């Protein structure tokens with residue numbers, strides 16, 4: 001099969017592309033850049049099309065289209081301009097792909113779309129257990145995910161098997177949340193983010209990629225899937241386990257105002273959380289290699305201790 005990945009040059013896309021070619025299929029990465037990242041270069045069966053939005057000819061050549069594009073949610077202050085960039089790079093981009101697909105003579109069979117557990121809202125205590133049928137929250141990220149998912153689910157109307165990935169916090173040392181926390185923990189200044197009761201619904205990168213392949217290669221599956229481990233943990237437990245695996249102390253408490261100063265409204269991603277369970281994935285008999293946080297962290301950090 002020929003599998004196109006919009007946003008395939010990113011953290012998740014790069015891991016996914018490697019796993020797809022290991023299965024014997026080929027990958028076309030769509031990127032605004034003129035070259036592939038180093039880890040994807042010179043690989044048989046991985047090619048690049050330098051375009052933000054795939055055109056009709058590109059789309060007609062694909063069996064499956066995966067869309068992981070989006071400006072990074074973490075890292076820059078959520079100003080009104082930044083919020084619009086976060087929205088446009090997800091919602092408008094999805095709609096533009098949809099418009100190009102409508103002009104195609106031949107369509108991919110399957111569309112797999114990114115989303116996030118931010119759909120469910122953010123809590124610091126009294127967190128409900130969220131499964132795929134739980135309602136959305138009422139903050140900026142929830143509204144963004146609702147709009148993004150609605151744009152993605154339109155692909156069903158073109159006859160494509162459509163899947164939406166409500167992804168949790170992906171753990172890998174190559175980027176994302178864990179990579180950002182490691183320097184502080186390694187230099188003995190890591191700590192619990194107040195209040196510490198907020199829940200982190202995490203997933204090991206290896207399980208995330210296996211889950212996406214599981215959904216990709218089983219034609220009977222469609223709709224919305226939470227991609228999180230079955231055992232979310234509080235920030236307090238996560239921070240203590242991380243410190244313990246690194247043989248470091250965990251004595252500091254990080255105050256919310258410090259995070260708000262750096263990230264603005266986006267700080268909610270750290271001092272609030274959500275308890276999300278992968279109900280539908282488990283119903284399809286998907287087996288997690290890392291269902292518990294301690295072995296997941298031990299595996300991720302074994303080569304870089």
Ligand SMILES: NC(=O)c1ccc[n+]([C@@H]2O[C@H](COP(=O)([O-])OP(=O)(O)OC[C@H]3O[C@@H](n4cnc5c(N)ncnc54)[C@H](OP(=O)(O)O)[C@@H]3O)[C@@H](O)[C@H]2O)c1
Nearest residue numbers: 007009010011012031032068069070071089114116167170
């Ligand atoms: N990592 C996580 O923990 C996590 C958790 C939940 C949800 N997600 C979601 O999953 C998706 C993939 O995550 P990731 O961690 O792999 O993200 P990433 O490393 O930041 O990669 C995102 C990709 O999106 C593309 N992109 C960024 N801004 C764009 C724009 N304005 N127009 C078109 N393309 C743009 C980039 O492609 P080029 O620069 O090559 O064009 C990049 O390769 C994202 O939508 C993210 O929000 C991630």
